[in-house]
Amino acid sequence: MEYHVAKTGCDQAQGTEQHPFLTINKAASVAVAGDTVTVHEGVYREWVKPKHKGLSDKRRIVYQAAKGEKAVIKGSERIQNWQKVQGNIWKTVLLNTFFGDYNPYKQEVFGDWLVASGETKHLGDVYLNGMSFYEAGSFEQLIEPCIRTEVLDHWTQKIVAVPNQEQTKYVWFAEVDADSTTIYANFQSADPNQEYVEINVRRSCFHPIETGIDYITVKGFEMAQAATPWTPPTADQPGLLGANWSKGWIIEDNIIHDAKCSAISLGKEASTGNNYRSVRRDKPGYQYQLEAVFSARHNGWSKEKIGSHVVRNNTIYDCGQNGIVGHLGCIFSEIHHNHIYNIALKREFYGYEIAGIKFHAAIDVHMHHNRIHDCSLGIWLDWQTQGTRIGKNLFYHNNRDLFVEVSHGPYIVEHNILASEYAIDNMSQGGAYINNLICGKMNHQKVLNRSTQYHLPHSTKVAGFAFVYGGDDRFFNNIYIGADGLKEVGTAHYKNYTTSLEEYIESVHKKHGDVEAFAEVDQPVYINNNAYFNGAEAFERENSNMVDRGFNPKLSIVDEGEEVYLCCELPDSFENISGEIHSTATLARVRIVDAEFESPDGSNMSLDTDFLDEKKAQRSPLGPITLLKKGKNYIKVW
Structure with a gap:
């Protein structure tokens, strides 16, 4: 029908x-x-x-x-009954019944892992001809807008600025009493009754109330302007569009924008924990996140009931927290050919759950052929990144491109272009980084104060817990390109690590004790056949590589809107090095999880196609694209 x-x-x-x-x-x-x-x-x-x-x-x-x-x-309504207050400031007065049981101008941005900025922010918003306003802290700030335009990024330790400072002149402030909501806004020289002005009203645009609404396809819509709440992994995770703890959704060919927090949600629901850290204040969020995994297992978290979604060919932009979010509910999904940009750059609020794509427990998730740029962080994979594959994605102009945190693998990062100055945060183990172009720094850290779960392969069943000891990583066939004043580009930070499981075991057993002996020895790393240019530094025990620290490839990403090009130069010697195709057979087994790099169905895996999906020869040029050659390169990558 x-x-x-x-x-x-x-x-x-x-x-x-x-x-x-x-x-x-x-x-x-x-x-x-x-x-x-x-x-x-x-x-x-x-x-x-x-x-x-x-x-x-x-x-x-x-x-x-x-x-x-x-x-x-x-998720918005158009408002046309604005009354002038003074100067450029107008107001509208609405009965609280207008909002039903969810008033975004009363609801605060609140929850676990949110970092307070000193000012309470709300889920409401005002839009002038589609442009989102900033919330002021008081009525007085409407007269002379004084919105914070610079913040400290916790991870990069850099001061980052709001990208459109002219827009910060457009501000709103609301007062809510027992009967009504009064919204004030500075429209500058615009007359809001003559222009197209909307305000946030509803939490979501497309989102079932009940869980278990399986096998839904959502195709070809534009969805916008929803008052979505903060979505940490320890809370209910509603999005502007979301599956709400279901299985088998297809979300495709949509344009999704202006979610207050998260646009698409594939995440958990409230019964497995809902901001207990912030409400109860009796345990760290880390503890509640551990408990959420076991609670989810008791509630049927399995491949048979949850996940296996497809999110493809969507355009997602101008959202306050995430383009796509999901804890637990994202398992066994495929995320591909999405264009995600301008995520969390408005910086009205800040926390540890912000990225173009932010997944926890991305078991056997495949993320490929996505274009992610101008985001606070490109992709952030946190906890239980196992069987996960991040391949053939285009990252540029992000504060950071990729972050893999407190996970034990196996996970694969292959044939990606990571062109931002801060390319990778690696606070995990058990990764394989194959045939990438990496143009920024890589931060590598051990995590010895948070023991996190790992699973039986291709399952949600918990097999054990482990700290992140650092290492057990593989780096083959990558191209590293540094820049003036940019440190930590390359693999040199693995200095003094062991290079085989045999050497590691031998070193451990020269020491006394059990747990402490394993903690004292750096896990093996498998690093070979990479190229290092323009100041990038190599691991000192890499047997075969190309190092030309003085050569500048002058790499740039040329963004022409609908099309994007990679521009770079490579030295004549680039033709003298090539790399083999890596597969299950060539990648060493992950130590802690005791698992292979393989396909979700357990079959052998081969990384035999490049960024452009071209079939590779048994030995091919380094990097993500087999078309790369000596001299000048100008290649369409989107």
Whole structure:
């Protein structure tokens, strides 16, 4: 059955193309497995709450925009009754019943792992012709806007600036009493009653209330302006669009923007913990996160019931916290060909859960062919990164590109372009970095105060716990490019590490004791056949490599909007080095987890295609693209 929705429709109609429904929610209340809901041109201001689930990948419920038509779902409402207060400041007064039981101007940005900035922020927002405003701390700040334009990034230890300081002149402030909400805004020279002004009203645009609403497809919509809450791994994780602890969703070909916090959520729900660290204040968030994993297992967290989502070909931008987020619920998913940018650059609030993609427990997740730029952090994989593959992604103009934290592998980072000045935070073990172009620093740290879970291969069953001792990493066929004044580019920070499991075991057993002996010896690293240019430094025990620290490849990413190009020069000697194709057979087994680098189905894996999906020869040039050659290179990468 195909149901139709149109702005000319009526919810008392039959939902046919000739007699469509008026709201998507009406269609969602009757659509069952095998049905399609086609939404025609128009702006739909509603929170779509799918009621029924699909039954399998072949019997899904499909929600789609009509072909060639622009169907927009918004969490906002247009406001046209602004009253002038003074100068450029206007106000609107709304009864609290206008918001129902969720008032974004009363709801605070709140939760675990949020770092307080001294000012309380709320989930509301004001938009002038689509442009998001900044929240002021008081009415007085509306008169002379004084929004913080620089903050300290905790990880990079750099002062970072709000990218559009002109926009910080546009500010709002709200007062909420028992009966009404008054929103004040400085519109500068604009008349809000003549322009298109919207305010956040609803938490989400498309998100089921119940869990277990499986096998849903959401395709071809624009969704925007939702008052989504802060989504740490120890809380309910609702997004502007989300699966809410379900299985088998396909989210494709959508344009998603202006989520207050997170755009797409594949994450956990409240029953496994909901901001207990911030509410109870009796244990660290780390402890509650450990407990959430076991609570999820008791609640059916498994491949049979959760995850296996596909998120592809979406454009996601201008969100305060994440483009895609998910703790536990992201397992066995595929995230590919998405364009994610301008995430967490507004910097109204800050915390430890911010990235273009932020996943915890990304078991057997494959993230590939994504374009991620101008984000506070590109991809952040935190806890239980196991069987995970990050391949053929394009990173540039991020504060940091990739962060893998307190995980034990095996995980693979292959054929990526990491072109930001800060390329990798490696606070894990058991990784394989193969055929990447790495143009920034890599921070490598041990973590000996947080023991985190690892799993039986390709399963959510917990096999054990371990600290991150550092090492047990593999680096083959990568190109490292430094820059003036940029330190820690390359693999030299592994100095004095062992280089084989045999050497490691021998070194351990020369010492006395058990746990302390293993902690005193650095795990082996497997590093060979990499190229180092423009100040990048090599691991001193690397047997075969190319080191030309004086050569500057003059690398740049040329962003032309719809298309992106890689521009660089390589020395004549680049033709003298090549690398073999790596696979399950060539990559040493991970020590702690005692597992192989293999496909999610347990079969052997081979990294035999490059960034552009070209088949590789048995020995191919270093780096992510086999077209790279000596001299000048100008290659389309998006």
